Amino acid sequence: MSAAGPDTPPSTAAPASAAVTRLKLTNFRNYAELDLSLDARPVCLFGANGSGKTNLVEAVSFLGPGRGLRAAGADAVRRHMAEGPADIWAVYAEALTRDGPVSLATGADPADPARRRTRLEGAAATQSELARLFPMMWLTPREDRLWAGPRADRLRFFDRLVLAGEPHHGQTAIAYEKAMRQRQRLLDQWAETGRIDPDWVHALEREMASAGTALAAARLDALVRLQGEIDERPETRFPKADLGLEGTLEAWLAEGLNASEAEDRFLDALAGSRRRDSAAGRSLTGPHRTELTARHRAKDQLAADCSTGEQKALLLGLALAQCAALARARGAAPVLILDEACAHLDAARREGLAAAILEVGTQAWLTGVERQLFEPFGAQAQYVEVENGRAGAVS
Ligand SMILES: Nc1ncnc2c1ncn2[C@@H]1O[C@H](COP(=O)(O)OP(=O)(O)O)[C@@H](O)[C@H]1O
Ligand SMILES: [Mg+2]
CATH class of the missing domain: 1.20.1050.90 (RecF/RecN/SMC, N-terminal domain)
Structure with a gap:
């Protein structure tokens, strides 16, 4: 894939790996509303501390099985400032998967907002189905102390x-x-x-x-x-x-x-x-x-x-x-979320990381405070700037 030129359409890079093409958040953590359109390339999120980068990749981790990368309960992710019972939180995604394009919605169960429910193509989704369609792995600063x-x-x-x-x-x-x-x-x-x-x-x-x-x-x-x-x-x-x-x-x-x-x-x-x-x-x-x-x-x-x-x-x-x-x-490689993984890597390792991700052809999600951290990806990644609960693609 490193041989791909600038004219190569990126969405054909890895047909079998799951790739999010649209991500919508409503009342999720510090996001009131977000609507992001994406292609299958890795996604590099950059922005200041506290801007909402981890929140955004946490929403992505909700597409897979389990309770996401913070192991949070359904109540914790609801935006604090949200008012009234109508303001339930939701994550909606459209994605290319091994089964073709699918839509997935997860969020507070209207009947019991303390619970989370997930629907795949409008029907209740099992954890095994999510694991099959959205195999997922993540490394976050929490894992820094994993070995010890x-x-x-x-x-x-x-x-x-x-x-x-x-x-x-x-x-x-x-x-x-x-x-x-x-x-x-x-x-x-x-x-x-x-x-x-x-x-x-x-x-x-x-x-x-x-x-x-x-x-x-x-x-x-x-x-x-x-x-x-x-x-x-x-x-x-x-x-x-x-x-x-x-x-x-x-x-x-x-x-x-x-x-x-x-x-x-x-x-x-x-x-x-x-x-x-x-x-x-x-x-x-x-x-x-x-x-x-x-x-x-x-x-x-x-x-x-x-x-x-x-x-x-x-x-x-x-x-x-x-x-x-x-x-x-x-x-198909799993979706790989690397929260703040680049910050402590030297330039050679950052290059090695980008090369390895591009080689397996997964839509990785990376976060960091500065865009320069992702320089080795060049045009083979897409960039999203995050600022105080807002996020938008930048070229
Ligand atoms: N349920 C919530 N409602 C509103 N804001 C929240 C909620 N949970 C976390 N936040 C806020 O979201 C902000 C951004 O967090 P985070 O995504 O971890 O930032 P970073 O960009 O550093 O990764 C933090 O200031 C945090 O207080
Ligand atoms: Mg963070």
Whole structure:
């Protein structure tokens, strides 16, 4: 794609990757109204601190499954200054997707404004459908501390990478967590009352075993594909990582147990750990406890021990490798949102980032305080200036 000349129509660049062609916001965060028309090129947003750049990419993240890049509740995104019950918030988008052009609307449910509802082509959309049509990944300043921070955040980050290539992964995770919570409630009652319904616990453990094995298998698949991509990639400006997943089920599957053997073994482990989990007040084994590990290959150092800049570069390298892996496997890279990712990169890395994004042909969304940060994209990106809750395309 780097060979594309200035006359090449940009919208033909990546037909299979989702690209937003129109984005309308109503009473969303600091936007009263916004109506942006776009093409399939990457979108570079620039503007002062507090102008509304992250809010805008948060709206984009609402097109995919889940609660978006701030994990915000439906109430939090409603514009504070909005008045009256009629002023509900909404995000509307038109996009080119693998199924062709679609329209998607998400916003406060008029019947219950504290809830969010999403409609695809006018009909209720499932999370798996959104994951399939709008596979999405993001890196925000929140992820700066990912390697040194809590284990659960790393796992959530990795599960999002997995979800970008496996649209059912999110639903599987929800099914697992739900069964785990219900089982724990029974075990808590057992501790209090001494009574338990063994058939009911067993049924929930079966559900945990089945969903848990699917979770671990999808993670392992994604890890193998991602590591393969990293290993084969030519050296770029971004460091290579050696990744690992430390989890009981993942280890069994990696050792060569097939899915039904792993599921049976996990079911036995759950049955055998009722007393311990009852005493602990939580489930002590299972894929919710898996640890994502990473080493900086060139430095032979744990990611957590690397400098802040190196940690960020490792994350960017992972995100770009996952985009490339999915572009290869699925013919479409996920939408990539990089909030404030360029600010701390040197000129060579900014160039490397632009080249990698253009190569996978995804409509990436990048934010930064200054337009110059995006110079390496040249005419192969579109530029949007953001100012105090207003945004407009600039040439
Ligand atoms: N629900 C809301 N209603 C109105 N304004 C909001 C809401 N949520 C956040 N904001 C404001 O939006 C502004 C822009 O935020 P943000 O998009 O994070 O800026 P930046 O351009 O630095 O990324 C902030 O000043 C914030 O206070
Ligand atoms: Mg911001």
